[in-house]
Amino acid sequence: MPDPEETEWQRTTDRVVAADHPFAEPMVALVAPTFSDDFNTIQERLIPKGCFRIEDIVFEFDSSFVRPEVANGMAYLADLREKHEEGGALPPLSIFGHGDPVGQDDYNKQLSGRRATAIYAMLVRDVDLWEELYTKPFGGDQWGNRSIETMMGALQGSSDSGTAPSPGLTSDAVKAFQADKGLEVDGVVGPNTRKALYRAYMDLLCGPRLELDKKEDFLARHEDAGGKGDYQGCGEFNPVRIFSQEESARYEKAPDKTERNTQNEPNRRVMILLFGPRRRVLPGLWPCPRVKEGPAGCKKRFFPDADERRRFREHRREFDKTHDTFACRFYQLLTDDSPCERFLTSFSVRLYDLMGRFIAHAPCRLMVGHREPMARQANEKGVVTALDVEVPSRCRIEWGFKPPPGEEPEFVFSLDVYLTHDNLAREDEAKQKLHNLGYAEDNELKLNVTAFQQDYGHLASPPLVDDGVLDDRTMDLLRKVYGGCADDLRSTPPQ
Amino acid sequence: MIHTVEPGEYLSAIARQYGFSDYRVIWDHPENAKLKGQRKNPSILYPGDQLFIPVKETGEEKGTTEERHRFRLKGNGLILRLVVRDLGHQPLANTFCELHVGNRTYDLMTDDEGRIEQEIPFDSAEGLLLFTDPLIPFQRGIRIKIGHLDPVEEVSGQQARLNNLGYDAGPVDGKDGEKFRFALQEFQCDHGLKVDGVCDAGTQAKLEEVHGC
Numbered sequence: 001m002p003d004p005e006e007t008e009w010q011r012t013t014d015r016v017v018a019a020d021h022p023f024a025e026p027m028v029a030l031v032a033p034t035f036s037d038d039f040n041t042i043q044e045r046l047i048p049k050g051c052f053r054i055e056d057i058v059f060e061f062d063s064s065f066v067r068p069e070v071a072n073g074m075a076y077l078a079d080l081r082e083k084h085e086e087g088g089a090l091p092p093l094s095i096f097g098h099g100d101p102v103g104q105d106d107y108n109k110q111l112s113g114r115r116a117t118a119i120y121a122m123l124v125r126d127v128d129l130w131e132e133l134y135t136k137p138f139g140g141d142q143w144g145n146r147s148i149e150t151m152m153g154a155l156q157g158s159s160d161s162g163t164a165p166s167p168g169l170t171s172d173a174v175k176a177f178q179a180d181k182g183l184e185v186d187g188v189v190g191p192n193t194r195k196a197l198y199r200a201y202m203d204l205l206c207g208p209r210l211e212l213d214k215k216e217d218f219l220a221r222h223e224d225a226g227g228k229g230d231y232q233g234c235g236e237f238n239p240v241r242i243f244s245q246e247e248s249a250r251y252e253k254a255p256d257k258t259e260r261n262t263q264n265e266p267n268r269r270v271m272i273l274l275f276g277p278r279r280r281v282l283p284g285l286w287p288c289p290r291v292k293e294g295p296a297g298c299k300k301r302f303f304p305d306a307d308e309r310r311r312f313r314e315h316r317r318e319f320d321k322t323h324d325t326f327a328c329r330f331y332q333l334l335t336d337d338s339p340c341e342r343f344l345t346s347f348s349v350r351l352y353d354l355m356g357r358f359i360a361h362a363p364c365r366l367m368v369g370h371r372e373p374m375a376r377q378a379n380e381k382g383v384v385t386a387l388d389v390e391v392p393s394r395c396r397i398e399w400g401f402k403p404p405p406g407e408e409p410e411f412v413f414s415l416d417v418y419l420t421h422d423n424l425a426r427e428d429e430a431k432q433k434l435h436n437l438g439y440a441e442d443n444e445l446k447l448n449v450t451a452f453q454q455d456y457g458h459l460a461s462p463p464l465v466d467d468g469v470l471d472d473r474t475m476d477l478l479r480k481v482y483g484g485c486a487d488d489l490r491s492t493p494p495q
Numbered sequence: 496m497i498h499t500v501e502p503g504e505y506l507s508a509i510a511r512q513y514g515f516s517d518y519r520v521i522w523d524h525p526e527n528a529k530l531k532g533q534r535k536n537p538s539i540l541y542p543g544d545q546l547f548i549p550v551k552e553t554g555e556e557k558g559t560t561e562e563r564h565r566f567r568l569k570g571n572g573l574i575l576r577l578v579v580r581d582l583g584h585q586p587l588a589n590t591f592c593e594l595h596v597g598n599r600t601y602d603l604m605t606d607d608e609g610r611i612e613q614e615i616p617f618d619s620a621e622g623l624l625l626f627t628d629p630l631i632p633f634q635r636g637i638r639i640k641i642g643h644l645d646p647v648e649e650v651s652g653q654q655a656r657l658n659n660l661g662y663d664a665g666p667v668d669g670k671d672g673e674k675f676r677f678a679l680q681e682f683q684c685d686h687g688l689k690v691d692g693v694c695d696a697g698t699q700a701k702l703e704e705v706h707g708c
Contacts, residue, residue, distance in 0.1 A: 026634060026636070026637070026638070027634055027637050027638075027658070028637070028638045028639075028640065028658075029577075029624075029637055029638070029639045029640070029658075029659050030639075030640050030643040030644045030645075030655040030658075030659070030667060031575065031577065031639050031640070031641055031643070031644055031659070032505065032536065032538045032539045032641075032642065032644040032708050033505065033507070033538050033573050033574060033575050033615060033619065033641055033642065034536075034538050034573075034574050034575075034576060034708065035507070035518075035537070035538070035571070035572075035573060035574065037576075038536065038538070038576065038707055038708035039576040039577065039578050039610065039612075039707035039708065040576065040577050040578070040644070040659060040706065040707050040708060041577075041578045041579075041580065041659060041660060041705065041706050041707050042577055042578070042579050042580070042624075042637065042659050043579075043580040043581070043582075043584065043659070043660050043661035044580070044581055044582050044632075044633055044634060044661055045582075045661045045662070045663060046582055046661070086629070087629045087630055089630075275582075276582075276632070277632075278630065278631075278632035279581070279582045279583075279632050280581075280582065280583050280632070281582055281583045282583040282584065282585070285583065285584055287684075300684065301684060303677075303680070304680070304690060304691060304692065329677060329680060329681065329684075330681070332677075333663065333677060333681065
């Protein structure tokens, strides 16, 4: 249970981010008295108390189907709700789905809306909404058999019944499920079986702490059948990252879109905002259109300079630095200082000695940003992990060898490390990875690239030429060496 | 003599300060005709405004407190009137609250339209509006600064009204900053005006109308 007194509370996994919003100053009203019939209107401001971000990786690619791995992060949403309880009432939610700028406005609005719908339905156990998503595919969003297999597999994996049921979608497995749920046992996954499957799967992902009520737990209190005010799709209108012109052009040319999709990943998030307990909005006055409607309603709320905001410009832009990547003013006003719209994550480092061998159980000290130093000990593979780290930031790591029993550790090595989200502009990524590998930060990039090619180039086949050019093969090897966590940096081929 | 208006000052308080029991002696004076035409509302003045204070005629002294009480019509007292609305723009109707002004406490209840009105001392300044029931969906207490609302023609007056109406115009500092412009755009969008973040006469009129003064 989180401590209600703990301000600036944040929790992350690689799938979710949960955080308090910064404390909002209480309202002060400047009013005029009168001798006639003037009055002063005082209205409360719509201010989120907290936020919960669900990363793209939780969904199948280009799909609204929710993967089972989200389960281990959902507890943080339950924690966050309870933390903001007031007088027995929990904070109502509103869900915002987001897409990346690839594709048309309309398509992205629909897909992001489907994702918001999927999360909403999961929280309130609305199996009919999921059945609608299943039976009405949209573009690349086709749940299909794969979703059924995934759900069955997740349920079987979690069941601790002694009998080992046949895995996957075999007729036997389906029959076993149907029997268990009191359905007609025919081995065929029809609508009734599917709905029972959804329900069991939703329970598995959310747990009993997150069984929400449509009226009590959402901001518009389910006053609108289309979910207006409770959940909505923002399409591509509020990305946290917008490529530079150069990047955009490069991705356009590349036949393989993998890197583009990876770089766009932070944009494809679902954001849940938590509001003050007992607060409610009227759907009629809520600016966002329904999930099934087109983007015209969104565009009414755009900044006057929305086109300029959405454009690819000379440099890559990210919301937490430039605050100018959102087109929707209403959404920006809600999330301008939201920790969930910053890059916040956990990181792991592997600690090596001068010979390039990892140090098991290395004692170390981490100083992340302005935080207090954290004493840690690496595991048997020399890996140490820090959670709840704001990214990008700098971290100073000091480490040494495991001391004899009873003795204090001596931190003989130290390094200033850059912590970044995995998806940086290429040159920046190279600079930081090279630095973290031990190449001097002060050197020109070309010098470090050359040194890297000389040191590691033999690991590629054919070996790299040490020309200092950051081509695709060099970049590839750099990522492998850096991320491969090789036992011995210099001689083991990276996995 | 000339009195220069300070922040938080409004006519009845100034009149009181100079010993006038009726603010109209000052407000209706020909020397103040220009200011009256400009400001219109004697309770909404702007710091720096120049107010002509006439010499108090000795006859005025006779209007002692008893006489004032005897002849006071219902409309002569200074009134604080607030309309309280929740997040959903709905009036916080029929809700108990406490209005603290100076060292007095008034137990009130909002009407069907979320309105409370209370006669207050002529020179009231700070106050507090408290919703005593913890189950009410509203901020528990709101500090109110009586007489600090500037005219709607001034940026500070626009900021204050936007903040009162639930927009986030930032601090009331008279500066045309980004938060203020975004709040204006939201207001304009909500009320069918041209969305440009510029508080022209039309937007000012709407702001005054929606806010109430």
